Amino acid sequence: AQTVTQSQPEMSVQEAETVTLSCTYDTSESDYYLFWYKQPPSRQMILVIRQEAYKQQNATENRFSVNFQKAAKSFSLKISDSQLGDAAMYFCAYRSATAKYIFGTGTRLKVLA
Amino acid sequence: KAGVTQTPRYLIKTRGQQVTLSCSPISGHRSVSWYQQTPGQGLQFLFEYFSETQRNKGNFPGRFSGRQFSNSRSEMNVSTLELGDSALYLCASSLASAAKNEKLFFGSGTQLSVL
Numbered sequence: 001a002q003t004v005t006q007s008q009p010e011m012s013v014q015e016a017e018t019v020t021l022s023c024t025y026d027t028s029e030s031d032y033y034l035f036w037y038k039q040p041p042s043r044q045m046i047l048v049i050r051q052e053a054y055k056q057q058n059a060t061e062n063r064f065s066v067n068f069q070k071a072a073k074s075f076s077l078k079i080s081d082s083q084l085g086d087a088a089m090y091f092c093a094y095r096s097a098t099a100k101y102i103f104g105t106g107t108r109l110k111v112l113a
Numbered sequence: 114k115a116g117v118t119q120t121p122r123y124l125i126k127t128r129g130q131q132v133t134l135s136c137s138p139i140s141g142h143r144s145v146s147w148y149q150q151t152p153g154q155g156l157q158f159l160f161e162y163f164s165e166t167q168r169n170k171g172n173f174p175g176r177f178s179g180r181q182f183s184n185s186r187s188e189m190n191v192s193t194l195e196l197g198d199s200a201l202y203l204c205a206s207s208l209a210s211a212a213k214n215e216k217l218f219f220g221s222g223t224q225l226s227v228l
Binding site for chain 2: 035044046052091102103104
């Protein structure tokens with residue numbers, strides 16, 4: 001069975017600095033997708049970025065980028081130039097061939113002014 | 114276009130009761146999935162419906178059930194509530210469930226408290 005692990009329950013970053021949230025996963029599949037979702041205090045989760053497992057190039061969305069290491073089964077999220085609005089829970093997610101989503105336990109990010 | 118709507122936002126029940134939660138997906142979305150979110154456990158997948166059929170199911174007891182109507186709206190039911198069922202229940206919709214890269218659109222959830 002696939003698993004997703006986020007080992008950092010909470011992280012802090014100074015405004016305008018860079019922070020990296022880690023995520024590791026375990027799977028025997030070769031075709032899958034990985035996602036980072038953000039959950040602000042409003043509770044409504046929003047997709048931040050997604051990565052296709054067969055693509056070696058790391059995905060980037062503005063200030064958000066990932067470091068995808070397929071062999072190591074690692075999928076970290078880097079947030080550059082952190083802003084106060086980035087404060088939220090961040091969930092790493094894996095989508096299997098059966099289309100079932102598996103989420104990690106989340107990392108709470110605090111942005112310090 | 115309206116987003117995913119979940120009702121009610123908050124719910125308080127007592128042990129042994131049953132509860133029904135509702136989710137209206139984005140217009141045109143045919144897939145609806147449900148998740149239970151608890152502190153320290155993250156999101157755990159309950160089930161997914163696509164065109165009124167359950168396509169995937171998580172590892173939850175039979176007390177948790179759901180259904181989807183012809184207009185894609187979905188309901189989730191929990192019978193014989195237990196204290197451990199207290200959680201935020203999130204619903205998400207997507208256009209179809211076949212594409213693995215398809216993103217989910219989430220509602221704001223229903224916070225269920227079981228006393």
